[in-house]
Amino acid sequence: MNNDEHYKITLISDLTMQSRLLKDSLERGLSLHVAMVTSDGLEQGGAQLGNLVLIDYHYLDDNKFEAYNQAKGECTHSVKEIVFNCPDEAPSSYLFKWRNLVGVFYVDDEVSILLKGMEKIMNDEMWLSRKVAQDYIEHFRCADVVTTSQTYTNLTKREKEIMRLLGHGASNMEIAEELFVSENTVKTHLHNIFKKINAKNRLQALLWANNNVALEERV
Template sequence: MANQPTYEVTFLSEVSLQSRVFNDSLKKGIEHNVCMVDIEQLLESVSLGVKLGDYVLFDYHYLDESKLEQYNQARLASENNAREIIINCSRETSSEELFKWRNLVGVFYLDDDMSTLFNGLEKIFEGEMWLTRQVAQDHIEYFRSMTTAKTSQAYANLTKREKQIMYLLGHGASNVQIADELVVTENTVKTHLHNIFKKINAKNRLQALLWANNNIALEERY
């Protein structure tokens, strides 16, 4: 993860022996600053003016409805639009259940091992999303149903290949999957994404997807 900024990661979980062991592994496995807190500690920190981390990592089984509501209060008070990652999620969890997180960029499941987690987190810190294709598609379908958009001139200014990549991006494809689909290298995909982000003033894949929802008509998007 050379030449990458160092991010602040808030790990929201019950403070227990198991979570402390996981937190120690997390600190060793990623080159970013990790702070583990429970919901009470989070609320206290935010009340003192401490912002949420750049990323918030949730232990899915720790957050019940009450804690989630408290988290949302802390998020609004913090005002820094942290990106959200879920761990320890059941494979049976519906996509609709995950829509409670508006800035969701990654979901990791109970049967994922630590190497999968670290690999996924690295991709997320590089600006990608780590969602199954189905969850990504459901996520986009849900939020696009809430808005109607006309195609902007900025989208019309994209090249044919850039529009193809935006289409695949909108269907939850990773860089590797896009490269395979278009029969190009992953580096070529990254170059195209860099150019797309520059043209639409987006910093990462999530912002690009949100931009698409507001700037591309549905009939052209899917």
């Protein structure tokens, strides 16, 4: 777990036995407090969201989603969005409205899978199936032919290598093994890359690359 950053978790759901059990499991497994926010809390305004927000796939209708977005817009910090209870057959397109999506958990996922994925997310990785990640990238891909931006040109050779491996879906550990460096070195490079391209997470970096880096430089 990344001890350099203090995470606050918000669970957006109805106050049901299932949601309370989920809250308890997360708190025990992650040793962090989980605050629960209902749709009433969102619609009344003033809801305080943590920097990790878990949303029940079925919970936010259009009105609730608008209230959630307003609450998110009032945050002074960045918010990572995680969807749970997602049906296996759910189309990726339904997830595109989550602009800061970093994780998707499905209805049949055990709590152990949720805890494992949450720990990855808290270590600045993502928990998305390769299909969802690729569909998400394609959705935001610029329709026009992309030419390489000056910002990308100014990245170091090693930073460009890491961007290319990110595009292939490699994890931090896989990047480290490919480049024969430590995982901490990879994290340092990613931090520098994100700062240079104004990205908050790996997915935003990939979306940025699709709009700023010519295809032949990404393969």
